[in-house]
Amino acid sequence: MEEKKLDINSIIGFLLIGGILLFMLWQNQPTEEELKAQEEAKQAQIEAEKKVEEANDDFKVTPENVTAISATDSVQLANLQNKIGAFAYSATLASSNNEAETVVENDVLAIKVSNKGGYISEVRLKSFVNYDSVPVYLIKDNNNIFNVNFGTTDNRTLNTRDLYFEPTLTKSGENQVLSMKLKVSENQYLEYRYELKPNDYMLDFSLRSQGLSNVINSSQEVKLDWKLKGYRHAKSISYENRYTRLTYEHDGGKIDKLSQASDDEEVEGDVTWLSYRQHFFSSILVTDTPFKSVSLTSKDLVQDEDVDTLYTKSYAASIPLEVKGGELNHSMNMYYGPTDSKILKQYDKNLEESIPFGWGIFGWINKNLFIPLFAFLSGVFPYGIAIIIMTIIVRIVLSPVLYKSYLSQAKMRILKPEITEINEKYKDNAMKRQQETMALYSKAGASPMSGCLPALLQLPVFYALFMFFPTAFELRQKSFLWADDLSSYDVIAELPFNIPIYGDHVSLFPILASIAIFFYMKMTTGQQVASQPTQEGMPDMGKMMKYMIYFSPIMMLFFFNQYASGLSLYYFISNLITIGIMLVIKNYILDEDKIHAKIQENKKKPKKQSRFQKKMSEMMEQAEAQKAAQQKRKK
Template identity: 75%
Template sequence: MEEKKIDINSIIGFVLIFGILVYMMYTNKPTEEEQAAQEQAKQEQVEAEKKVAENDVAVTTAEDYSVATISDSTQLVALNNKLGAFAYSSTLPSATNNETVVENGVLSLKFSNKGGYLSEIKLNKFVDFDSVPIYLVRDGNTDFNINFGTTDSRILNTKDLYFQPTVTKNGENTVVSMKLKVSPEKYLEYRYELKPNDYMVDFTIQSKGLNNVINSSQEVNLDWKLDTYRHDQSISYENRYTRLTYQYEEGKIDKLSQAGEDEETIQDLKWLSYRQHFFSSILVSKEPLKNVRITSKDLVANEDIDTLFTKQFTTKLPLAFQAGEINQPLQFYFGPTDSKILKKYDDNLDESIPFGWGIFGWINKALFIPLFGFLSGFLPYGIAIIVMTILIKLLMSFVQYKQFLSQAKLKVLKPELDEIKEKYKDNKMKAQQETMALQNKAGASPLSGCLPGLIQLPVFYALFMFFPTAFDLRQKSFLWADDLSSYDAVATLPFKIPFYGDHVSLFPILAAIAIFFYMKMTTGQQMASQPTQEGMPDMAKMMKYMIYLSPLMMLFFFNNYASGLSLYYFISNIISIGIMLVIKNYILDEDKIHAQIQVNKKKPKKQNKFQKKMADMMEQAEHQKQAQQKRKK
């Protein structure tokens, strides 16, 4: 009897549940207005696909959107409870994870229905070090989302909602419209416009009829995050030149930290660049943006393990309302970090490239970039580097001449300087005074050799910044180097040497050997002629250490650097050795220098302000010393 009772109760319960479900389905069935809206959405989709076919736009969509409508009234109620007015977007045929694909020649872009964002960005003309096509966005390495509140107290994210795609033509341009709808005529739109063979994409965020749906009294933020893919052979080298750069306050350029984590809140932001060494994703605004928060995080803690991404960049951008609606015109640049291309656009986008600050950047932009562009226009890239190096060294040869002349004068004066040192060996201050006086009369001040050397520093540093950022060198071969923008490995090691790596690059070795012989010749000359001053560091000993330390630093530091830079240093030092030999053997004559020094010593020599001040200070110090000695006695 009990088993029968249980069976009867189960049947009764099942009938009751079934009856309740039937009642709910009947009472919550779509109204005539909702059914009309769904039919209109279907018609819009058909018309959009018809326009695509008529305009012959390169677009890929699903042949049949699998989710046409949500017929289950229970699901519709749940959506309304969760999304409010935006539940309508999930009832449309586009409420799927399908993607729309558009090409403009240089870019292949995929737009995701879910979120309406660019889910894939491919640069058609480039491949990475392993011949894989360059993707700036792929496989979920980006988040693009608007977080907003609604007037019915909901907090929603566009990345969770479905946009309706349409692709049309505006003249030669391709327009992709992604609309997040609350009704057929009310929506939030991402509007992308692509020009043929152009890396710049016009992008507008705008709303229509949402002034009573989106709560404009709450902050509405656009969040853009990107984990930057590794594209270069050396991830540590690429990571060094992967950086978030931005322009603000009418032309000022700044950057987030190169390593670790960094963040900043910017006022009057004009553009920001997620630079991935040779490729960039740049957000540009037509009007300055307020209160933009940006962050940078280094993702390469261990380059043996962290080999996929280099850095993570994020941007939080508040969107402004006008009459309760959003209208934010922006632009995106997805392309090479190439100064020639970036200069074609306004807003100083080429300043996102680290040419160096101040005079160093000016030298690169005014001299080296145009010069190399001219030479590489008709010469192979490796030969262009060699020819540019020769021209620079010939231009700077007068500096070498001044340095060597100063060394020769000091060498001629060394016997007299040694006599002064011996004569005043018990009075070091007096010895220094007499040494300075003799050098001044003879026109052989050590500073006259140092100052010309300082002139070379801006050129040296400018070229140090030029080669790692020269996009034209990327994947250009020369001799055994497959890529002048990367290291030229001639051997792979079975182990890794700290600060050196797991490979052997040949150009840094050649450059180190050339630097060693050049310093051996020049520094040896300086050590022979440089007098030792009491109380001063032993310059001869320091120079001796530098002869071996500098080549060693070159060997380790440049093993992972661009081979084009090492090629430059190798050729530069070879030419310097040649120029020095010519100056020493055919231009300078020590007998003539000695005769000229004797003539200079007889002429009255007027001290400049610095020399006079130094002499006065030394004389005062000498008087104080003598006074102290008298008091002791």
Template identity: 70%
Template sequence: MEEKKLDLNSVIGFILIFGILMFMLWQNQPTPEEVEAQEQAKQEQVEAEKKVEIENETIETSSEDFSVTSATDSLKLEGLKNKLGAFAYSSTLPSASNNETQVETELFDLKFSNKGGFLSEVRLKKFDNYDSLPVFLIKDKNIGFNINFGTTDSRSLNTQDLYFEPTITENGASIIVSMKLKVSDSKFLEYRYELKPDNYMMDFTIRSQGLSDIIDSSQAVDLDWKQKMIRGDKSVEYENRYTRLTYQHDGGKIDKLSPTGDDDDIEEEVTWLSYRQHFFSSILVTEKPFKTVDLVSQNLVESGDDEAQFTKIYTSKIPLELQGGELNAPLKFYFGPTDNTVLKQYDYSLDDSIPFGWGIFGWINRFVFVPLFGFLSGMMPFGFAIIVMTILVRIVMSPVTYKSYLSQAKMKILKPEINDINEKFKDNAMKKQQATMALYSKAGASPMAGCLPGLLQLPVFYALFQFFPSAFDLRHKSFLWADDLSSYDTIAELPFKIPFYGDHISLFPILASIAIFFYMRMTTGQQVASQPTQEGMPDMGKMMKYMIYFSPIMMLVFFNNYASGLSLYYFVSNLITIGIMLVIKNFIIDEDKIHAKIQENKKKPKKENRFQKKMKDMMEQAEQQKQIQNRKK
């Protein structure tokens, strides 16, 4: 009974204690003002902790950091200032809400990217591609144009991620596009473009104002220009052969990176850089030579890739100099055709970027074929201009053809006597050689005389091989069945692709191959008939017979994807040469008279010159040494 009372008392005691505690909590609860003060204190503590986290972050920038939405939030803006320092101001301007600034001139449709300040699109209004689409040198983010630099507060920034403020004004007939990366209204980095009327060259200046205490002069300030070259021709492989990075350096020297594969170089005192896409070029010119430029060319076209939209990637890394802590680089940009007539208008030898060939080949093109073709094409259609130029070239070269055929005729007449000498001295190679040379000397003939005229024609042959693929005037000019003399002609499309040949049939290369076959039948056949066979030497006659068939096949395959203007030239050239040789053979050269003259020459005493006498003495000494060795054996 007592235990039950004790348990009841314990329960009542716990209830009373709980009630007292609840009464005390109710009495001591905070007022509404105290609750609001506590919440505010907690919020301040959270914001203070976030601020500490921001200050402790590594200063790294990305394009997302500079978005307008981040600048509208005070907390994110504070973080932006910690990343960009003074340049955070540029992201708060109205221009940061727009992507592009558009400008149109007589020659260009241009777009400037507010983010980065560079030209993001360049369309040449007067030209179309092979598929009738507009010609774009810059489009769809195929360009990177960026200055990277360090700041005095230990940041590393890239202009391509920062917002520039655009301003468009007029200066007379010129349009001025100013893109400013601002620290304040009076402190900025500026890209200044001046577009002159009817001019493919624009002035482009990189300068800074009031940034000497912001840009760290102890760190490199580098301009990086990267551009993917947009395909513009029907045959991408053919176009890629003439797509090349060319540059002038060291007071006028012209050099190029490889057109067939990846290549790189570092050059000094560079005055201009040409990013050439066959018939169009993007060229950066500097008034003051760049001290050094790091150049890279990367090939993007694989063999058989007909669908490629880009041919190469060019990259140039250019250190910029600070003067008094500020940038001031007066430059120029050329965006336009790789046309000799247009490029020669400028005072920077930009026409040297056209692949006319090196040495004598380039001279022949520049001073003979370019002005000659320009004169002819100004009076007649371009196809007929090629034919007339071909006729003129073959007429000028006809004396060389005559000399070559005359030498072959002499060798043909002397062949029976050469065969007698070979039989007479078949066991004595030295005597046979001496007797053969004596016969040639008396007759006034030489086996090399037929080769020399051919060698004289090589510079002309190679010069024209370079001229036609580089002739901008032939672009999109039609003749007969060829729609474009600067590209291949097509008479049939194949349902499959033949390696090295292609997926189409071109008629001009077929005609040129037939013509070269008959030409070689005439010339090589004559040489085979006149060429003496030397013991121990390769059978040149057999090799020449192979060449009669091998050369036309090479022409047929190789030229199927080349410019139809070039195939037209070789077709007409070989036809004319065949005609000239028939005239020489049937109306000019009389083999009986040549034979009679040779016999008269043989009767005349022939005085040996110093060289011939020295060669004869050397051969006699060699013969004596051989006889001594044979006796010892």
């Protein structure tokens, strides 16, 4: 971040402004009579507020009056019992009948737990700040609700979020243990127990009851509701929202997600964990015993990036809790921390699968190749240099595939005159033309599809990297050259207006990547146009490819302007290296005269057909014979 310095003119200006303000304050200081009148007015206001407070408070417990209320004010106590029944005992405890918060923290987390509701009211990640250098809060200002809804034997329906818990903070070795109890009596209570270990993002959490078998109505469903609205932490809320998603594991290891782009809901069984992912940070609830049924909901809160700048998505989970012997007893864990595969993997609960590495082969490539490779490189080099080195390694590994593709294009280019001759010779006989063309390809050892196959082999690598860079936590807020944050877009100019899709800024890395793609496509498209024979009745592929030369870079420029600059850096370097490799192959490795001579030799050799080729040849000959017979009958 650029350091802001004051010049001498600014200092003089501030001194002048300060002097003027001090003079105005001195000139307008009140007289003794005005001060006396202000004091009398203040006392009158305090007395009035006190009377209003006394008139409006139906029942308020303080340490001074708790004994008198519980012993003598039977009317007020009866009113409270009518509202919350047996749990009126908990409300009469002065230590718990207030909205105070208990703090538990370690080296990485600062957590506040509210007495009202007994749930976590604030989570601050100590090691991180957002795009605006403000500490990262996952929970704050009532964006989180953790509530147990249950019926009682006296026909009431209660919500723990409305009731007051009594906190007890102790230590178990180096761990901090916070017990929040919602009491019916000293020996009858519902307890939330939080245990925080040193330097750990995971809390042990248990929800249990004691002596409430005659209080909780076990015939009525007991539900745990957990709701969270995800805060914005990145420059682009739309980009962050693209990677903000509710993910869960169910049915013995299956990973599923709710919709990323729209509102969605689902009911799943045997859920072992659910993750409220907010791009680079996650709030995860893990259960030791799978939840038999969970109703999940995700709502997209981003309608306009310029207006809706506080929250990304709203998540909710409704979980029926099993009551055994009239009591609740559930052991869980709560994770509040970075969406970092290295950290999540340490817990051995498959939590790293909440990160969108890509499905199938793409995810496998990321988890087993790119993540370990980048972890090694970034441990030795700065992050921008690590991306460049990884790009070089990937392109060198894929260079044999590129060589095969270029060799195939060279063969097709050499055969083009002969293909054109066949097309002219059999222009009125499509079947014969196709037959002769296939025979030429077979003898020469060439195929139009042989150039497509190498390109298809590279697609899994390209897509895996496309998923890797936006989710690589290591890149978050790491700078390189003019980019302040490789996990977000770089900015070289702010625009005074917003361009749809493009945005309100100019990023340089996408521009460089687009230029590199233009020259790469100009080289490859020129090769393809030169090698493709023109056939009657077919669209002009040359013209279409020329359009693609300009269309693809423009799409790249618009699409990647708001993507991670690390991804644009990769594509820029990758295309530069590819252009270099192609020039080396063309000028120093491939000799078209030698390739032509080899093709002519192959054509002279008797080519043994495979069973499939033989069958296809016979079918084509039969079709040709039938066509000739039909034409003869018509004459």
